[in-house]
Amino acid sequence: xxxxxxxxxxxxxxxxxxxxxxxxxxxxxxxxxxxxxxxxxxxxxxxxxxxxxxxxxxxxxxxxxxxxxxxxxxxxxxxxxxxxxxxxxxxxxxxxxxxxxxxxxxxxxxxxxxxxxxxxxxxxxxxxxxxxxxxxxxxxxxxxxxxxxxxxxxxxxxxxxxxxxxxxxxxxxxxxxxxxxxxxxxxxxxxxxxxxxxxxxxxxxxxxxxxxxxxxxxxxxxxxxxxxxxxxxxxxxxxxxxxxxx
Ligand code: 6PG
Numbered sequence: 001x002x003x004x005x006x007x008x009x010x011x012x013x014x015x016x017x018x019x020x021x022x023x024x025x026x027x028x029x030x031x032x033x034x035x036x037x038x039x040x041x042x043x044x045x046x047x048x049x050x051x052x053x054x055x056x057x058x059x060x061x062x063x064x065x066x067x068x069x070x071x072x073x074x075x076x077x078x079x080x081x082x083x084x085x086x087x088x089x090x091x092x093x094x095x096x097x098x099x100x101x102x103x104x105x106x107x108x109x110x111x112x113x114x115x116x117x118x119x120x121x122x123x124x125x126x127x128x129x130x131x132x133x134x135x136x137x138x139x140x141x142x143x144x145x146x147x148x149x150x151x152x153x154x155x156x157x158x159x160x161x162x163x164x165x166x167x168x169x170x171x172x173x174x175x176x177x178x179x180x181x182x183x184x185x186x187x188x189x190x191x192x193x194x195x196x197x198x199x200x201x202x203x204x205x206x207x208x209x210x211x212x213x214x215x216x217x218x219x220x221x222x223x224x225x226x227x228x229x230x231x232x233x234x235x236x237x238x239x240x241x242x243x244x245x246x
Contacts, residue, residue, distance in 0.1 A: 012196075012211055014233035016240040020199040023234050024057035027144065027197050030232075031062060032070045034193055038141040039075050046134060047142045048079040048183060050154065051094025054146045054197050059101035073106040077133055081143060082155035082173075082182040083113035085122060092178065109133075119172030119179040126181055127169040138169060143183075143191040145231070147198050151206045151222025155182035158220055185226055194231035196224070204241040207233070211243065 038045035210224040
């Protein structure tokens with residue numbers, strides 16, 4: 001079921017898939033289509049992946065010939081939406097998740113966040129990496145975002161000053177353990193295509209809040225709602241529970 005909320009206001013679009021596997025397959029299809037289109041128009045494709053658990057199946061699918069054969073990986077620049085400040089082989093590393101399932105199997109151009117340097121130095125280095133590849137006002141072709149039960153996305157959490165960063169491309173997040181580095185909201189909102197991938201009934205309330213179907217109860221908007229760029233939300237039925245039927 002494809003649905004949309006108040007399209008005239010550029011509100012998010014959402015598509016409900018039966019389950020997490022169908023959602024991952026839809027995300028993989030969107031990746032292959034966006035890569036092909038970007039490469040034909042601009043000669044390369046820049047994509048930023050999130051961490052957490054949801055992207056795992058997407059990475060596995062993209063490594064399969066069924067999807068991988070349709071991608072000119074040598075023209076794909078892989079970035080990360082955020083990273084934990086741990087070594088790249090650490091179990092909490094978003095890079096490790098992507099590398100084990102995908103990046104070790106394809107020859108993409110990988111722009112890792114060097115979290116092991118610590119939040120401030122890693123954020124500065126990553127901003128330079130973004131500028132080096134995409135210029136000083138980077139426009140990523142595609143960004144895949146997850147969302148926590150608390151409505152956070154990337155490593156942008158309610159109440160964090162990283163949320164209000166308007167200039168820096170990447171921000172240190174020092175009020176989490178381990179500390180993190182995140183793309184700033186302006187870089188996320190500048191992306192050509194933003195795809196949220198959210199599954200599970202434990203996310204349904206946050207989805208309703210983020211999609212505006214449930215008031216913010218007087219509190220601050222959840223960080224995911226601050227992604228104002230017209231995003232496509234891929235939801236499984238469990239995460240879409242309670243959304244207005246189209
Ligand atoms: C991270 C992610 C984070 C993630 C959400 C959802 O580094 O943790 O970038 O923003 O997308 O927490 O995580 P799940 O996919 O595990 O639900």
